[in-house]
Amino acid sequence: MSHVINRRNFLKGASALTAASTLPISMIELAFADSSQNFSFAYISDAHIQHVKGKDFVRNWDRGLIRAVAETNLLTPKPDFVMFGGDLAQLGKKEELDHGAEILSGLSGSKLRCVMGEHDYYLDLGQYWEKLFGPQYYSFDHKGVHFVVLNSILTTDEWTFKRWPTAVQRMNEMAGLDNPNGSPFMVGDKQRAWLKNDLANISKETPIVVFSHSPLQKIYKGWNFWTDDAEQVQALLQPFKKVNVIYGHVHQIQYNQIGNISFNSVMATAWPWPYPSTYAQAEQYLPKLTVEMNRADPFFERDATGWQLINVATGNVDLHYSLSNNTSRTVAFNSKTGQPEDTSYQAPEKRIPPQSHF
Ligand SMILES: [Fe+2]
Numbered sequence: 500m501s502h503v504i505n506r507r508n509f510l511k512g513a514s515a516l517t518a519a520s521t522l523p524i525s526m527i528e529l530a531f532a533d534s535s536q537n538f539s540f541a542y543i544s545d546a547h548i549q550h551v552k553g554k555d556f557v558r559n560w561d562r563g564l565i566r567a568v569a570e571t572n573l574l575t576p577k578p579d580f581v582m583f584g585g586d587l588a589q590l591g592k593k594e595e596l597d598h599g600a601e602i603l604s605g606l607s608g609s610k611l612r613c614v615m616g617e618h619d620y621y622l623d624l625g626q627y628w629e630k631l632f633g634p635q636y637y638s639f640d641h642k643g644v645h646f647v648v649l650n651s652i653l654t655t656d657e658w659t660f661k662r663w664p665t666a667v668q669r670m671n672e673m674a675g676l677d678n679p680n681g682s683p684f685m686v687g688d689k690q691r692a693w694l695k696n697d698l699a700n701i702s703k704e705t706p707i708v709v710f711s712h713s714p715l716q717k718i719y720k721g722w723n724f725w726t727d728d729a730e731q732v733q734a735l736l737q738p739f740k741k742v743n744v745i746y747g748h749v750h751q752i753q754y755n756q757i758g759n760i761s762f763n764s765v766m767a768t769a770w771p772w773p774y775p776s777t778y779a780q781a782e783q784y785l786p787k788l789t790v791e792m793n794r795a796d797p798f799f800e801r802d803a804t805g806w807q808l809i810n811v812a813t814g815n816v817d818l819h820y821s822l823s824n825n826t827s828r829t830v831a832f833n834s835k836t837g838q839p840e841d842t843s844y845q846a847p848e849k850r851i852p853p854q855s856h857f
């Protein structure tokens with residue numbers, strides 16, 4: 500039986516620096532940090548706010564996002580900013596995006612930035628989302644780290660513009676997890692050209708953090724845990740010394756190292772997906788380093804959902820997962836082995852060398 504941490508007690512413990520050896524690394528480093536360069540940010544993802552009718556929304560998905568916002572507001576010190584990792588809406592509807600934006604507006608004192616998810620995009624191709632949250636891809640610098648936000652859920656013009664009689668049907672086809680009528684995601688030529696240009700004047704020593712919705716690595720095509728031009732994006736990131744890619748979409752904890760690039764996923768606030776290995780109808784590349792997330796207990800509506808606090812003090816990502824109804828977890832970069840590791844659950848003998856390629 501897992502020990503359930505009450506968030507309020509956890510935060511109290513962290514700020515009082517008690518039982519330091521049991522605290523997640525990210526919180527300890529924040530508490531002891533004396534460098535002005537140290538900072539953290541919070542990451543909330545995959546809320547899937549779903550409109551029913553009138554003012555009714557699916558309560559459970561609302562609750563997940565409301566809880567994440569409330570807990571993020573309790574953090575001391577405050578995260579420098581909060582990322583929302585995509586799939587704010589379920590079917591891209593104005594009502595859903597408005598309602599999601601209203602809940603996110605409850606974040607106090609931390610700047611919000613957003614990543615586009617396929618559930619936000621395929622009704623109007625991101626037009627209303629852009630009005631609320633800004634451009635679909637962009638970059639910014641913060642305390643010596645270069646951050647890049649990509650829209651990784653694009654696909655071919657043929658699929659997007661010619662195949663479906665209505666925008667609603669296009670959205671519905673893309674909303675299914677294992678729908679064979681869906682399309683593999685891609686970043687696309689235009690954004691890759693933009694990325695190349697964006698990175699052109701960045702020193703190779705500068706830590707790079709890339710946010711995408713779908714993984715910029717190929718995990719499982721059957722569920723679109725996949726970006727078709729992932730290798731081409733990775734090639735643009737290879738010259739940099741410290742690169743971290745953080746992605747949503749998979750609703751589960753995954754981490755991986757490919758060459759110089761660390762990959763970390765974030766959890767959903769709506770619901771968890773099982774690992775593809777439990778539904779292995781097709782070839783899949785679930786990273787071998789993953790320590791499986793607990794399977795969701797259906798009697799706890801928030802089980803296996805949560806949000807995450809991310810510390811990039813070292814230029815690599817230490818990612819603390821705050822599970823709503825279960826034991827917190829930390830996946831931190833181990834500079835000795837050169838890969839991310841689960842600091843609590845990953846047995847040393849199970850650590851394997853990083854993959855150089857798929
Ligand atoms: Fe999602």
Ligand SMILES: [Fe+2]
Pocket residue numbers: 586616617618712747748749
């Ligand atoms: Fe998604």
